[in-house]
Amino acid sequence: MPEAARIVLPRAPDGLVPPVPADAGRLRGLLAESMALGVPRDYARRHRLRRVREPQRLAFAGLDIQARPIWLVPRAARAWLALRRAAAGDLIELHAVSAFRSVEYQLGLIRRKLERGLGIDEILRVSAAPGYSEHHSGRALDLTTPGFAPLEEEFERSAAFAWLMRHAGAFEFRLSYPCGNPHAIAYEPWHWCWHPAPRA
Helix, strand or coil, rough: HHHHCCCCCCCCHHHHHCCCCCCHHHHHHHHHHHHHCCCCCHHHHHHCCCCCCCCCCCCCEEEECCEEEEECCCHHHHHHHHHHHHHHHCCCCCCEECCCHHHHHHHHHHHHHHCCCCHCCCCCCCHCCCCCCCHHHCEHHHEEEECCCCCCCCHHHHHHHHHHHHHHHHHHHHEEECCCCCCCCCCHHHHHHHECCCCC
């Protein structure tokens, strides 16, 4: 993917530093907390998911729709910026809703949904359990486009989604959770993850 290799990553604003991965002890504690909230012990087997490690290095790739920093592993950051540039060349406007999320952030997300009265089974149909979200990898993005509500299935009716279905693969991005996916996670037309080809 030569286009991405030529991308120069933007400089993070002064004072903004990338997240630091949780150490082994902290990670064990976070996963124990998630089980205390009701995440089943056999969650990984039931959903055919593997534990996702937080990366040691993250690069700044701009701001999301809420003006929060987009953190991705460096090669994924370049691929995202190349993808977005190519889409713009075809008059398609892509914006990030969410990128890297830590295990700790994911735990807080589950906790907030429980506090709103949602059941854990309902939550886990739309949000991966802490430790199993592709967002932990620094390779996943939730995307949107003007005129469509973020994180809603209506995104699949957008010209942006149609463009991604045709062109995202050229930038090594894949739709992670199509209809009927084997992970029993709800259809997410907005969620795309970078899967690089092995280096020669």
